Amino acid sequence: MPTKSSILSFKFLNKKKKIWLSDFLTEYRRVLQAFVDYFWENYDKIKHYKYADSQHYKDVQKITNTYFMSAMLKDCANQGFGIVNGTWKKYKQREWRYNKEVENGKSVEELEYLHKLLILPTKPIIDENVKANCSNVVQILSETTMSTFDFIISLRGTEKRKKTILPVKATSHLRKLLERGTLNRSAMLSEEDVQVSVSIPPLPNDEDGILGIDIGITNVVTASDGQFYSSDADGNSLAKILKKMSNVKGETKAFQRYSTHRKNIINYCINQLDLDGIREVKLEKIKDMRRYKRVSRFQGRWIYPYILQRLKEKCQLLGIKVKFVRCAYSSQQCSKCDFVDKQNRRESRFCCKSCGYEADADLNAAVNLSKR
């Protein structure tokens, strides 16, 4: 099942927990290095294994004299095993390619280039940038009693019968992912944050291959199958750039730079949009730009047609039909029960006053478009 990851900050941890986390990670990296050393030395013996096994934990526990218990050692061992295995696998692939090219009778110069890549790998070094990859020892629970935090990351395996609890706040990114999938039992821990992942069931593209797409500013595009894109690879969102642009004068260098960035974000978002299996895309027919007034008239007049143009080009390239449908009430109507009410929409959330259906407002609108 495809997974998506989300990063939650530890900045709200109290001082005591921060110190605990830092001490834990120092020990984890020390033990992880010991596992890497161990698997590196014994690679010929263990290379046919799929996972590390309990004899390995015991050996490393003796060498390191760590206080970690076997549950924690298991995670550490598997991460170390993965690092060593991955390093050799990459080398083997290069070697395989080289031999293949020799067979194919490649020229001496080309082979020389490939041969240069065939340097034997050196033992990986675990530095302070390596995150602890925990799954066996971690539990992620929704927090219902403390209103200020949304999840607790519960870790075992450092002390007998004791769990350490690290509270975190959810982000809107994670909330959106959770509407579509389920949280996995794994966490990549660093001093600053924890990376969690969500398994998302492949979305049944509407049986008839029709996809509604809502165009906006917070989310550049939101599709009725649950895809949404708001920012570029570096996490810069369109909304953020537009806010910056509103603070600089036109015709300045800064404005030009932001304009380029704005285009890049939109293009990136549209590239990300997966239209596999889609035969028709439904977009709203917009008569006026009132919806975009929030960002100033000038921006609205530019952004909507630009996104639309890019979307149309993409569809044309893929042979997908584009249909414009009426947009009246698409943001106020419930996509589950069709009840229409102004009150249904509250900022970025949709909450039906009739059936109680709750969703991201843009997603609800996109589903409505897909049905028109």
Ligand SMILES: [Zn+2]
């Ligand atoms: Zn409803």
